[in-house]
Amino acid sequence: MLSSHYGADAAISSAQPINTRISVSDNELPRPDRTIALVGLMGAGKSTIGRRLAARLDVAFVDADSEIEEAAGCTIPEIFERHGEAEFRDGERRVIARLLRGKPKVLATGGGAFMHEETRNRIKARAISIWLRADLNLLMSRVSRRDNRPLLKQGDPRKTMERLINERYPVYATADIVIDSNEGPHDAIVDRIIETLRTREET
Ligand code: S3P
Secondary structure, eight states: OOOGGGGSOOOOOOOOOOOOOOOSOGGGSOOOSSEEEEEOOTTSOHHHHHHHHHHHHTSOEEEHHHHHHHHHTSOHHHHHHHHOHHHHHHHHHHHHHHHHHSSSOEEEOOTTGGGSHHHHHHHHHHEEEEEEEOOHHHHHHHHTTOOOOGGGSSSOHHHHHHHHHHHHHHHHTTSSEEEEOSSSOHHHHHHHHHHHHHHHHHO
């Protein structure tokens, strides 16, 4: 019963300016004609890296989780609590469908989004998908800083994360591009993404 706001067109705010180290000159930057959808587990860095990537490419950054919260008028933990996971997944499906219709942008998707067949097919048809792959220790160190992930609130979060790695990594692996999110600072990961996008444009 979450409202139809999920599917409604809404203004998308542009990326906030961020100081990024520029190591690829402007005329070498890729000009993606499709949205870049970041996929991967909670804690992989989709939002942080996505924001920086969007600033570098001079396109809008949109976080699907934030858009879902805005459409629902409450936080993701509240959606899970009040309406259950199935309802959240349906809202997620509609929000991502709407976001993929707009102008090319960088889109950070929630960790479960690419597991939904319809959403995955839509991302494959309309976007360039990038899996930010990270290992268990890194994911755990990142997610332990915040208490906003309902899936990790029950039982042993490390075991849950391990199970999600086993279930999801084979599916994330079907993304167009795979980038290791473990090594080095965020800007180095952004550089690697830009380099990979550039190589794809050239071929
Ligand atoms: C989820 C990941 C979360 C959020 C929700 C469910 C998942 O997003 O969508 O808590 O199923 O992995 P992040 O990956 O951005 O944390």
